[in-house]
Amino acid sequence: MSTGKYKPQYPRIAQLKTAENLRDHLAKEGIILDFDEELKTGKNSPFTKAHTTRAGNKIGNAFCILPMEGWDGTTDGKPTELTRRRWKNFAISGAKLLWGCEAVAVQPDGRANPNQLMINDKNLRDFEALYQMVEREHQNAFGNSEDLLTGLQLTHSGRFCKPESKTKMAPKILYSHPVLNKKFGLVEDYPLMTDGEISELIDSYVAAAVRAQKTGYKFVDIKHCHGYLGHEFLSAYEREGRYGKSIENRTRFIREIVSGIRTEAPGLEIGVRMSIFDWVPFKQGEDGKGIPAAESPYSFAFGGNESGIGENLNESFEFLKELEKLDIELLCTTAGSPYYNPHIQRPALFPPSDGYMPPEDPLHGVARQIEAVAKVKKAFPNFYTVGSAYSYLQEWLPSVAQNVLESGKADSIGLGRMVLSYPELPADVLAGEPMKRGKICRTFSDCTTAPRNGMISGCFPLDPFYKKMEIHETLKTIKAS
Numbered sequence: 400m401s402t403g404k405y406k407p408q409y410p411r412i413a414q415l416k417t418a419e420n421l422r423d424h425l426a427k428e429g430i431i432l433d434f435d436e437e438l439k440t441g442k443n444s445p446f447t448k449a450h451t452t453r454a455g456n457k458i459g460n461a462f463c464i465l466p467m468e469g470w471d472g473t474t475d476g477k478p479t480e481l482t483r484r485r486w487k488n489f490a491i492s493g494a495k496l497l498w499g500c501e502a503v504a505v506q507p508d509g510r511a512n513p514n515q516l517m518i519n520d521k522n523l524r525d526f527e528a529l530y531q532m533v534e535r536e537h538q539n540a541f542g543n544s545e546d547l548l549t550g551l552q553l554t555h556s557g558r559f560c561k562p563e564s565k566t567k568m569a570p571k572i573l574y575s576h577p578v579l580n581k582k583f584g585l586v587e588d589y590p591l592m593t594d595g596e597i598s599e600l601i602d603s604y605v606a607a608a609v610r611a612q613k614t615g616y617k618f619v620d621i622k623h624c625h626g627y628l629g630h631e632f633l634s635a636y637e638r639e640g641r642y643g644k645s646i647e648n649r650t651r652f653i654r655e656i657v658s659g660i661r662t663e664a665p666g667l668e669i670g671v672r673m674s675i676f677d678w679v680p681f682k683q684g685e686d687g688k689g690i691p692a693a694e695s696p697y698s699f700a701f702g703g704n705e706s707g708i709g710e711n712l713n714e715s716f717e718f719l720k721e722l723e724k725l726d727i728e729l730l731c732t733t734a735g736s737p738y739y740n741p742h743i744q745r746p747a748l749f750p751p752s753d754g755y756m757p758p759e760d761p762l763h764g765v766a767r768q769i770e771a772v773a774k775v776k777k778a779f780p781n782f783y784t785v786g787s788a789y790s791y792l793q794e795w796l797p798s799v800a801q802n803v804l805e806s807g808k809a810d811s812i813g814l815g816r817m818v819l820s821y822p823e824l825p826a827d828v829l830a831g832e833p834m835k836r837g838k839i840c841r842t843f844s845d846c847t848t849a850p851r852n853g854m855i856s857g858c859f860p861l862d863p864f865y866k867k868m869e870i871h872e873t874l875k876t877i878k879a880s
């Protein structure tokens with residue numbers, strides 16, 4: 400839908416100026432979201448808490464930059480100036496954990512778009528240079544990069560592959576999905592990936608991890624979120640063969656990748672970013688607001704219940720038990736998918752052009768992820784657990800995040816969109832500086848709308864670098880149409 404003439408239906412965060420305003424609004428909406436009125440400073444601040452992983456990697460504070468791609472690599476998968484600028488901003492943000500930087504394809508057919516980065520032998524030098532640039536920039540800004548932990552997110556985009564053209568999907572799917580096959584124009588008997596193709600893909604993951612280690616990255620994230628292939632394995636309840644039906648089979652993919660990496664790249668730490676819960680796909684209702692695209696009972700939401708709009712973390716916990724057995728410590732949590740239920744994944748007041756008006760105050764989405772992550776952290780205290788979806792909190796981000804850290808509901812605060820508009824937010828919070836209001840992400844969703852319309856991503860409304868680009872005008876026209 401267009402966001403040009405869109406009038407938000409919920410109060411803007413900037414209107415909730417005082418703690419009392421926020422508290423009243425939360426009570427009215429029935430949202431449980433704790434926050435601290437006073438921010439602690441210096442060593443007393445939980446944001447300064449460091450951690451050393453069991454593998455011996457140091458993380459110097461409790462801020463994490465979440466992976467964010469820019470649809471701006473070359474068509475042979477190399478970074479461009481735009482990619483480097485984004486990664487540099489991550490490096491100088493002040494956060495000491497860079498979770499994967501962005502989704503990097505392990506093989507050509509697994510790219511989500513023709514400009515997605517790809518780690519292969521031809522691009523090794525480029526990935527090495529990126530890593531070194533991150534280290535150097537961080538060191539220049541903060542005097543020390545020994546406690547900066549930078550990983551690479553490895554992915555295959557599965558159902559959402561568009562490797563050759565921005566307009567032509569070339570999905571690789573594990574099972575026929577009753578709603579998503581239709582939504583993305585796939586016939587019911589669209590061919591499934593074979594077990595043989597999956598085995599080859601596992602080899603590609605292992606080879607990519609070996610390359611990541613060679614080029615300096617300290618960990619790789621085996622992405623299991625957002626409806627991409629890794630995530631689809633978890634809900635392959637109806638798939639025949641070695642990778643479907645039982646939880647044992649649906650978690651075989653991660654086990655085989657980890658086993659390969661442990662053999663071929665010993666010493667490389669492994670993390671997993673997972674959608675800890677999912678819901679039914681949503682579509683626009685008659686009034687433009689999102690509504691479920693399928694009736695209950697809905698049985699394809701991993702970590703979701705049969706209503707399609709609620710959580711049941713039993714199977715998520717089964718998956719986490721597997722990760723524990725694999726001695727994985729780094730866990731980055733998220734939810735749902737930006738393609739079919741964005742309001743639970745990246746709560747926003749203004750929807751992206753292929754989305755729907757938020758069916759709930761976006762603070763519900765923030766609180767939902769915080770609550771689910773708290774349950775994970777309570778049941779699995781040994782994971783170093785990163786939370787996501789904090790950007791919608793805007794002015795209240797530090798107050799809520801401090802409370803989350805102090806109450807042990809997560810170990811690290813992951814930042815996505817906020818660092819596109821305001822890269823130095825972590826450094827400001829750590830220094831006890833007030834937030835720079837003009838840089839606060841207002842969840843306009845242009846960074847999603849642009850790539851959905853074949854353009855690069857960036858914070859067009861607030862980052863002066865993107866603001867002045869010609870395509871910003873094109874984007875405004877798209878939004879107004």
Ligand SMILES: Cc1cc2nc3c(=O)[nH]c(=O)nc-3n(C[C@H](O)[C@H](O)[C@H](O)COP(=O)(O)O)c2cc1C
Binds near residue numbers: 469502746816857
């Ligand atoms: C432009 C953009 C690109 C993204 N790219 C990735 C990605 O490459 N890998 C990933 O796991 N998540 C990706 N995400 C999701 C974010 O990591 C994060 O989960 C989401 O934005 C919610 O966090 P936030 O509220 O801080 O923005 C992307 C989000 C945006 C807005």
Ligand code: SF4
Binds near residue numbers: 860
């Ligand atoms: S375009 Fe900028 S303000 Fe809008 S959601 Fe993205 S980062 Fe936030």
